[in-house]
Amino acid sequence: MNKIELNPELAPFPKPTALIGALVDGRPNFMDIVWFNRMNRSPNIWGASLNKKHHTLKGIRQNNTFSINLPDTSLVAITDYCGLVSGKDVDKSKLFEIFYGFLKSAPMIAECPVCFECVVHDYVELSDHVIVLGEVKHIYTDERYLTEGVLDPKKMDPIIFTKRGSDGTYWTIGNELGQAWSIGKEIGP
Amino acid sequence: MNKIELNPELAPFPKPTALIGALVDGRPNFMDIVWFNRMNRSPNIWGASLNKKHHTLKGIRQNNTFSINLPDTSLVAITDYCGLVSGKDVDKSKLFEIFYGFLKSAPMIAECPVCFECVVHDYVELSDHVIVLGEVKHIYTDERYLTEGVLDPKKMDPIIFTKRGSDGTYWTIGNELGQAWSIGKEIGP
Numbered sequence: 001m002n003k004i005e006l007n008p009e010l011a012p013f014p015k016p017t018a019l020i021g022a023l024v025d026g027r028p029n030f031m032d033i034v035w036f037n038r039m040n041r042s043p044n045i046w047g048a049s050l051n052k053k054h055h056t057l058k059g060i061r062q063n064n065t066f067s068i069n070l071p072d073t074s075l076v077a078i079t080d081y082c083g084l085v086s087g088k089d090v091d092k093s094k095l096f097e098i099f100y101g102f103l104k105s106a107p108m109i110a111e112c113p114v115c116f117e118c119v120v121h122d123y124v125e126l127s128d129h130v131i132v133l134g135e136v137k138h139i140y141t142d143e144r145y146l147t148e149g150v151l152d153p154k155k156m157d158p159i160i161f162t163k164r165g166s167d168g169t170y171w172t173i174g175n176e177l178g179q180a181w182s183i184g185k186e187i188g189p
Numbered sequence: 190m191n192k193i194e195l196n197p198e199l200a201p202f203p204k205p206t207a208l209i210g211a212l213v214d215g216r217p218n219f220m221d222i223v224w225f226n227r228m229n230r231s232p233n234i235w236g237a238s239l240n241k242k243h244h245t246l247k248g249i250r251q252n253n254t255f256s257i258n259l260p261d262t263s264l265v266a267i268t269d270y271c272g273l274v275s276g277k278d279v280d281k282s283k284l285f286e287i288f289y290g291f292l293k294s295a296p297m298i299a300e301c302p303v304c305f306e307c308v309v310h311d312y313v314e315l316s317d318h319v320i321v322l323g324e325v326k327h328i329y330t331d332e333r334y335l336t337e338g339v340l341d342p343k344k345m346d347p348i349i350f351t352k353r354g355s356d357g358t359y360w361t362i363g364n365e366l367g368q369a370w371s372i373g374k375e376i377g378p
Contacts, residue, residue: 003288003299006328011227011235012303012340013259014347014362016203037226038200039238040315046200047236047320049228070202076366080373090377099192110192114201124313124320126229131236131313131320139195151201153351153358158203160349160362161369162342168369169342173203173349173360177265180350180357184269188279 010165017159017170019082020048021067021098021107024059028098028107029087031056032079034161035129036068044136045121049129055087060132063105064120068134069112072157076170079159101138108140113156115140199354206348206359208271209237210256210287210296213248217287217296218276220245221268223350224318225257233325234310238318244276249321252294253309257323258301261346265359268348290327297329302345304329 006012015034022029036048046068050057060066071079078095085092097110101117108115118134145155153173160171177183195201204223211218225237235257239246249255260268267284274281286299290306297304307323334344342362349360366372 002331003304003329004332006330006340008325008328009231009233010328010340011233012328012342012345013207013227013257014205014342014349015226018202035227037204037236037238038202038224039236039320040318041240042198042317044198044200045315047226047228047238049226049236051230068202073366077372077375080367080369080371081376082373084370084373085377095376115192124322126234126322128231129229131228133313133315136197139197139199139201140192141195142191143193150353151195151199153201153203153353153360156201158351159366160203162347162362163369164339164342170366170369170372171342172363172366173351174363175361177262177348177359177361178269180269180352180359181273182269183266183359184271184273186266187270187284188274 011163015161017079017161019069019071019079019109020056021069021109022056022059023063023105023107024055024087028093029056029059030082030092032083039133045133046136047131047133049131051129057130060120065103065106066118066134067106067108068116068118069109070114070156070158071112073159073172075111076159101140103137113141113145200352204350206268206350208258208260208268208298209245210258210298211245211248212252212294212296213244213276217282218245218248219271219281221272228322234322235325236320236322238320240318246319249309254292254295255307255323256295256297257305257307258298259303259347260301262348262361264300265348290329292326302330302334
């Protein structure tokens with residue numbers, strides 16, 4: 001074993017890429033995010049960590065609602081663009097076909113294969129970011145992303161993000177390796 | 190637009206797959222996890238959400254240290270196995286070559302391309318899970334995962350996890366789609 005140490009500020013793990021939606025001063029705004037994941041089973045709570053300066057966070061605090069939209073790879077450039085410009089400077093409400101669900105204050109992106117409509121459960125304040133904990137109230141998709149009634153990851157065609165240093169790269173998902181809670185059975189009882 | 194609603198308990202977004210390591214009653218234990226991500230920039234805090242019943246969580250609370258180990262695709266079966274059996278019943282300390290870093294109480298997996306050594310920053314208690322917030326103190330890798338001195342995602346060869354309903358699937362990362370903070374410039378200024 002010959003381990004070497006890297007800068008502890010790095011974050012080289014792969015992450016999913018999504019767009020968080022919120023109404024900011026009444027206008028739909030979207031930011032791209034890779035720092036998010038599920039945090040609780042029941043209720044289905046997701047945590048999304050937003051820089052305290054983000055315009056989108058202002059809107060989430062105004063309404064205590066937000067959306068998490070999963071873009072497919074055809075949306076990679078526009079997703080990246082949402083991370084390049086702030087809603088303070090650019091009207092991002094015209095970039096997508098927007099729809100609303102039951103909550104009425106969480107703008108969602110029709111072009112995204114999967115959209116979560118969330119109500120804020122809590123905010124966890126860290127030094128430069130805030131973890132927005134949101135309960136998923138509704139999930140929307142289109143028939144074309146389903147196979148035999150369930151979401152098909154290959155049809156969803158999500159974007160994976162990796163970061164090495166200051167640069168970042170977007171990827172497709174590749175080949176199937178095996179089934180969870182199954183492939184491990186070859187190791188032992 | 191013709192959206193359909195899905196069961197709001199679903200979590201169909203892609204996630205990275207990792208192994209959390211902790212000393213439980215003095216014995217190294219590992220669990221697989223997909224509910225984790227970065228949560229703060231500086232310090233570099235990651236949040237990992239663990240079911241309150243998990244044996245590993247007991248060890249984290251004992252030492253307030255833990256590791257996050259990123260397996261490559263060659264470790265997919267053993268990673269899955271770590272999620273099939275509990276350290277309450279099975280001694281998982283023999284599954285890997287274990288090493289320790291500066292903290293001495295966060296067992297890490299030598300076979301994993303990247304290992305984070307973390308000190309607990311805080312615990313956020315949810316209904317069935319606890320978000321363990323850990324500050325990354327050290328990151329370890331091997332020379333063979335680097336290209337020109339930085340981690341190379343294709344050499345790291347991480348495992349992506351997707352869940353449709355009750356089933357889950359592991360995937361490789363696929364093709365490069367483009368560079369972040371760059372590909373979006375084609376959309377606008």
